[in-house]
Amino acid sequence: MTTLLILRHGPTAWNAEGRIQGSIDQPLSDAGRARVSLYRLPPESASLRWVASPKRRAWETATLLGLDPTPEPRIVEMDWGEWEGHRTQDLRVDGRMPDRHDRLGLDFKAPGGESPREVQARLRSWLADVAADGRPTGAVAHNGILRALYALATGWDMRGDPAEELVDGCAHRFTLAEDGTPSVARMNIPLVG
Template sequence: MPAAIATAYDWYTSPLLRARETAARLGAPGARVAPELVEMAWGIWEGRRLEDLRREQPDRMALMEAQGLDFRPPEGESPRDVQRRLKPWLAAIGTHGRNVVAVTHKGVIRAIYAAATGWPMLGKPPENLAWDATHLFRVDETGAVAVHHLNLKLV
């Protein structure tokens, strides 16, 4: 990414190494670490694939996934918890008056998307979110989010 573009934004990243490395590769090695951007906590399921859990525990997973925003892995956090965690940070950046890039994770992006669209995280999202793309949201001073543009390819 050209330096002029990288410096036109305030850059934030999750504290997880993979996000910090991605920010550096995108031209922002000095991105500020924002703990609020850390991936959703999966508790005792950390590192497990959802597909495997569904295969191993189909009835339990069906019941849990039917909770939508309140789906909580054992000893983990729900998407609604992630939204609560993000709200003060979003409100703070909503008062900046500057464009922000947040290098974060799928669970965080889905939680923001759900807040922006009203999707209760039941069934498929209203729009497909490509994970090799960037997603633009507008944020106001209350932390309310709205979709601006989804699935912008990085390369």
């Protein structure tokens, strides 16, 4: 079994505004940098091989944490296509994001974007590589990656809320079987004391 410790990037201005970032390369906000400066990684993190999404918000988070990660493009955020840059509430009000999208679960897909199931496909490839390597690994990624990983580990179909809330400002520990299949070890490890 291989250990994987994963966390979401710090806050951005678009997070604060409720805008969908997806593949758009947003930096951390000043408030996000201040928040990440308070993060303290679990003791085990010093012995991990670290990777990060090449998106600025994830890379900057890793750098502020004193990490020297390798870029991993398979853990970039889900592509939200035509909805990127828009606020979810505005998309619902003007009818572009139907309320039924939550019922589609893993097959939900914004116009021109990718579905969580497609995210899981690239994530599975990466998880298999991490397991084959065998070294305990840490990753700085995105909410869509955390949700896809949690769904793979628990069988959650992304309809409705997950059994456990995925809390921002926390690390999440998974174990990977030899083929890369993830299992939850511990969720929501606080990064701020």
